[in-house]
Amino acid sequence: MAWWLVVLLKSALLLFVVVTSFAYAMLAERKVLGWMQLRPGPNRVGPWGLLQPAADAAKLILKEDLTPQTADPLLYKLAPFISLLTAFAVYAVIPFGSSASGTWAIGNVNAGILLILAITSLGVYGICLGGWASGSKYPLLGSVRSTAQMISYELAMSLSLIGVLILAGTTSLDGIVHAQARVWFVLPQFVACVIYIITAVAETNRAPFDLVEAETELVAGFHTEYSGLRFGLFFIAEYVNMLTVSCIAALLFFGGWNAPFGLHFVPGVVWFILKVACFMFFYIWLRATLPRLRYDRLMAFGWKVLLPVATLNLIVTAVVVAYKG
Amino acid sequence: MSSQKRLYNVAAILRGLSITFGFMFRKRPTIQYPSVKKQHAPRFHGLHELRRYADAKERCIGCELCSSVCPANAITVIGAENSPQDRRSPGERYAARYEIDELRCIFCGMCEEACPTDAIVLTPRFEMADYRRGSFIYDKDQLLVPPDAGAGPAPNERPGGIPGDLGRVAEIKATADVEKGYDATWRGTILKTQRKGLTLLK
Numbered sequence: 001m002a003w004w005l006v007v008l009l010k011s012a013l014l015l016f017v018v019v020t021s022f023a024y025a026m027l028a029e030r031k032v033l034g035w036m037q038l039r040p041g042p043n044r045v046g047p048w049g050l051l052q053p054a055a056d057a058a059k060l061i062l063k064e065d066l067t068p069q070t071a072d073p074l075l076y077k078l079a080p081f082i083s084l085l086t087a088f089a090v091y092a093v094i095p096f097g098s099s100a101s102g103t104w105a106i107g108n109v110n111a112g113i114l115l116i117l118a119i120t121s122l123g124v125y126g127i128c129l130g131g132w133a134s135g136s137k138y139p140l141l142g143s144v145r146s147t148a149q150m151i152s153y154e155l156a157m158s159l160s161l162i163g164v165l166i167l168a169g170t171t172s173l174d175g176i177v178h179a180q181a182r183v184w185f186v187l188p189q190f191v192a193c194v195i196y197i198i199t200a201v202a203e204t205n206r207a208p209f210d211l212v213e214a215e216t217e218l219v220a221g222f223h224t225e226y227s228g229l230r231f232g233l234f235f236i237a238e239y240v241n242m243l244t245v246s247c248i249a250a251l252l253f254f255g256g257w258n259a260p261f262g263l264h265f266v267p268g269v270v271w272f273i274l275k276v277a278c279f280m281f282f283y284i285w286l287r288a289t290l291p292r293l294r295y296d297r298l299m300a301f302g303w304k305v306l307l308p309v310a311t312l313n314l315i316v317t318a319v320v321v322a323y324k325g
Numbered sequence: 326m327s328s329q330k331r332l333y334n335v336a337a338i339l340r341g342l343s344i345t346f347g348f349m350f351r352k353r354p355t356i357q358y359p360s361v362k363k364q365h366a367p368r369f370h371g372l373h374e375l376r377r378y379a380d381a382k383e384r385c386i387g388c389e390l391c392s393s394v395c396p397a398n399a400i401t402v403i404g405a406e407n408s409p410q411d412r413r414s415p416g417e418r419y420a421a422r423y424e425i426d427e428l429r430c431i432f433c434g435m436c437e438e439a440c441p442t443d444a445i446v447l448t449p450r451f452e453m454a455d456y457r458r459g460s461f462i463y464d465k466d467q468l469l470v471p472p473d474a475g476a477g478p479a480p481n482e483r484p485g486g487i488p489g490d491l492g493r494v495a496e497i498k499a500t501a502d503v504e505k506g507y508d509a510t511w512r513g514t515i516l517k518t519q520r521k522g523l524t525l526l527k
Binding site for chain 1: 346351353
């Protein structure tokens, strides 16, 4: 087969997989949140509510697409697509299995993690422009918050990842996972892992760091004015970003497709998906447990705790690697 | 914030996480309403019903006590004289019009407390949803039980009609038709039968 056909087929398949996992991640979130609040969660559409995502999609598609009079029409319409495209684009370089088999990633880029960081950073434009272009107060406040929050937490996030890169000696995701064949980086880089998980929650605007869309203060934050399909796109982008950061956590700290306890007879993809699923559950679990932080505390935590600790971790890692290597 | 307090915060977060995790496996108290229905208390205050005597005569004598006691002004009664040819109720008068606006009604049960003949009672029926406001004004045709629907206990054969006769109460409780709501007024009716001394017209 021509290489471009392979890429096309892989992309289509991956798109399908990611959209499906988004749909069921959303259902799982509503179910798990329900269980944790002693409710059954959605159970009306299909057996155990399994067709709920289809019903939601139909609802969102059929809803009226409103544009406020004060909105900047072009940016307002563009913003959800920026969010969605950046969210999806990341999957071009995320490997679901070892590159030795050659089939589990669309592109095996030698600077994969840098590319991911670069693309996810662009995602803030969707939120930021969407909030600003709505021409309304609450979305503007939401997008101002998102700019500050996502930029300040991205620093600590990147710093926490550099420790892993130093240990692995490569920026290729494939190489990083191969470097974890014996011991997962969560052990030598435990502090970095904790910092990464915290910042990842903030980066994806999830509770308890969901100040960008704080319902109690900002109606719905940056997407207050959006309705119908455009709101749906933001919604998809948020969940796909959750999946992305879960994938990165699994790849960089939890050995990617490496099997734990020598259980090698299970295919690596299954382990990878299992690890990502655990992270997704953890996100939902956090949302069910923790109340939203106050804005100044969020910023203080990011700049005064996470950033110094991440820097310290980086320095210690660098020194240790320099002495041993 | 001291470093000790920060550590305490982490412990608190972990405790919170363990609590929510534990809740996931608890028994959920949800009743799957449309498919599973809760058994209401026998005296649940639901939709009204106008009852009849065993000979199919209407109990309502058009006295309008219910409409004057109604705190929500939901009841409209217009009484008319019975004629010898057409005796609707055993009394002198009957209700020519009897309407309850169920949207105004607060289901307090004052009407059944006030009714001297136990004509108006609240049944346990509560699923009254409809698409139009107008359909919530229940007229006499909708409120009155059909003549063959059964009369329910008469005032003098009330559960507890003879105070202290617990065997009788238990017997009537056992045969009470919960679905039709005929046992909806036990406490109120004890007082009323004693006060009014009404008897069943055979």
